[in-house]
Structure formats: structure tokens, C-alpha cells
Amino acid sequence: MNTSATPQLRPGGRSARVQAAVHQAVRELQQEDTDGLTVPAIASRAGVTPSTIYRRWGDLTQLLADVAVEQMRPDTAPPDTGTYRGDLETWLGDYLEEIASEPGRKMLRDVLCTPVPDNACRCAEFMAQQVDIIRERAIARGEHVVSTRDVIDHVLSPLLYRILFASEPPSVDDLHHWIAGVLGHRR
Amino acid sequence: MNTSATPQLRPGGRSARVQAAVHQAVRELQQEDTDGLTVPAIASRAGVTPSTIYRRWGDLTQLLADVAVEQMRPDTAPPDTGTYRGDLETWLGDYLEEIASEPGRKMLRDVLCTPVPDNACRCAEFMAQQVDIIRERAIARGEHVVSTRDVIDHVLSPLLYRILFASEPPSVDDLHHWIAGVLGHRR
DNA sequence: TCACTAACGCAAAGTATTTGCGTTAGTTTG
DNA sequence: CAAACTAACGCAAATACTTTGCGTTAGTGA
Secondary structure, eight states, rough: OSSSSOOOTTTOOOHHHHHHHHHHHHHHHHHHHTTTOOHHHHHHHHHHHHHHHHHHSSSSSHHHHHHHHHHHHEEEOOOSSSSSHHHHHHHHHHHHHHSSSHHHHHHHHHTTTTSSSHHHHHHHHHHHHHHHHHHHHHHHTOOOOOHHHIIIIIIHHHHHHHHHSSOOOOOOHHHHHHOOOOOOOOO | OOSOOOOOOOOTTOOHHHHHHHHHHHHHHHTTTTTTOHHHHHHHHHHHHHHHHHHHHHHHHHHHHHHHHHOOOOOSSSOOOSSSSHHHHHHHHHHHHHHHHHHHHHHHHHTTTSSSSSSHHHHHHHHHHHHHHHHHHHHHHHHOOOOOHHHHIIIIIIHHHHHHHHOOOHHHHHHHHHHHHHHSOOO
């Protein structure tokens, strides 16, 4: 029932090994089978029994959400292009490309579809962190910056709205237009 | 397998009655049971067999998405408060309250969690229609308006982003701030 | 080392999902 | 209007997934 990734180290805890095996099994099967992604299949691949997965994650959707959140965790800081605007355009461009792809959209759905909102929050924190890194770097350069909140409200939000609700993902031009918008008006 | 609501009228089609019964059963059970919302339960309540539902909708998630989309369809035009800003603040305020509630968030999840993106698109169209009605009314009054696209990008998008990804829904002040933002800057 | 606790494996029981086949209802054609 | 046609439906058997009780095992603290 523990959907979080933080293992509580009480007497009988043995979480790390099983969690790693199950997560890896999910990632592998997601690439191969595309379709037959079931708890028994994951359990078999991970070398555990289905009941282990059910007891630990509850059901398939929560396991998939857990895996998706981990895959969304940034593994590196946004590339430094030398300017605030350049950093935003580059990182958000890469992010757009990644999240607009079919596996990317699947990951987003996996995260959003769990009844517990915690997973989506963690993704939001990841994204805010990246925007913050870009912002701090710009401040160190002496550039004029806007709040991370404004970047999220007026660039990341429309970007994700389009990907989730529209039939076509936003273009890079849309993205640059939104960035120009937040950089243009003050606060 | 026909997940859309438009019934194609070929020889053996008999869709309308069963669809209505199943949709109503889902809505009833969603209020009562909260939890035991299964295909067999829905089928029993609707007076059909489970196989009917599986053949027609594929699985529970697609059925729930279909029902959620129908519940999101606006039944009335946004109230006319006399001004563009007032109409936006009132309709978006009501919308925020509705969609930030637990059943509202559940509906959003149901719509977004289906692999076929068609459902979410229809919801986006519903929302755009409402914003457009408000806009046309303002134009008829001779008011200065902004594009529906800008309202969606800079008001609706952050609103939905917060509801989906943040731990707290946006406040009415946030909403008014976003509306003031789009009404303030040109285009 | 020993006691303790939570997680795990196993297997049986309980549900949900899929599928083949016969039947029924709605549509089109003559 | 009647006959032919087609897709959806009901039924029931087969399959697959999920839940649960109980004994065992591995990690933790004393």
C-alpha cells in the first residue's frame, strides 16, 4: 500500500531489491509488449509473485504511476546556453518533444490517472526545480528574470494543456511565443 | 469498440437504448457505491450483460471516459453579467469550483486516462465554445476582447494545471489575476 | 547472537474479462 | 409491406486477473 518511493527502514523492511526489479520489469515490458502489460507478466519478469505487487502497489495503475514518476525525475540540469531565454527555449523545447511523443503522453497519463494526487505533485516539483535552476543561473549572470510561477503559469501550463487536451501538440513557435510573453511583461 | 457517441445507422444497429441505460447506471453507481464501480455491477444495474459493455466500450476506463465527457458537456450558456470581464470571472469561477471538487477531479481523470485522445479533445471543444460565447457577446456589446486562444492559454491552462498537478487548487484571486493578465496585454 | 517485524511466496478462493454461438432488433431493399 | 440482411445482444463456458490466509524469510535493533 506504500505508493511512495521512500522506503521506511523498520525491522522487517526489504523493499529496495524488489522495487528495483519490478520497476525495471515494467520499463522493459513497456518497450516490448506494448499491450500485454499485466501484473502477472510484470511479476514473472521481475521474478516475484503477483501478490507481492498487489500488496505493495495496490494495483497496476498505481505501479505504473510510480514508475512514470521516477522516469520523469530529471537526471541532469538543463543545458546552459548562456542566456535566460536560451535556457528556457532549449529546455522547454526538449521537454515538449519528449512529452509530446507517444511514450511521453503515456507517462503523463500514468501519472495523472491515479486517485492519489501525490504523483502529479512530485512531477510538478521536478519541473519547477528545473525552471528554478535556469532562473538562478540567470540571476547569477545578472540577467533580468521572472518568477518560476509565471513561467509555469504561462508557458508550462499551456504547453501541457495542449498536449493533454488538444488534437495537436503545440509547435515550437507556440512555445517561443509563450516564452516571449512572460519575458516581455513584468512582475 | 465504438467509443464515440455518434451512432452509425447501419442495418443491425441498436445503440441508443443500451447506451442510455448504461450511462445512467454509471452515474447512479458513482454517487452511491463510490468504490465498487465494476463492469458487472454496472451491467446488472443497467439490465444488460457484462459482455455487452465489454464489446461496446472495450473496458471500464473507456466507458467512464465516455460518461465523463457527456457530463462535461455544457447544458447552458455562461450567465450574462453585462461585461466581458464579469462573464469570464463568473463562468471560470463556477468552472473552477466544479472541477476542483472531488467528483470534478475524478471526471477529469476519467477523461484523460483513456489512451484515445478523442475524449479530451471534445472537452477542450466544450470549454472553447463557452469562452467563445462570452467573447461573441462582448463583441456585440462593443467591448474590446482578446482571442479565445489567449484565454485558454493563459487562464484555463494554468487553472487546469494547478488542479491536475498542484496539491492545492488555485484561488479565486489567482483566477482574477490571470483574467486581468489577458485582458491587460494586447492581441 | 537472538528476538522482532514487515515483506514475501505459495496456493486456494473469488472476481473480472474474453469468446463462441445462437437469437433478436433495427435497417435496407425489392 | 415483407423479406433479406447486418450488427448488437444474451448466455454460458473458458480464461485471466485479483484477493486473501498462512507459513517462511530477510532485514533490523538490542
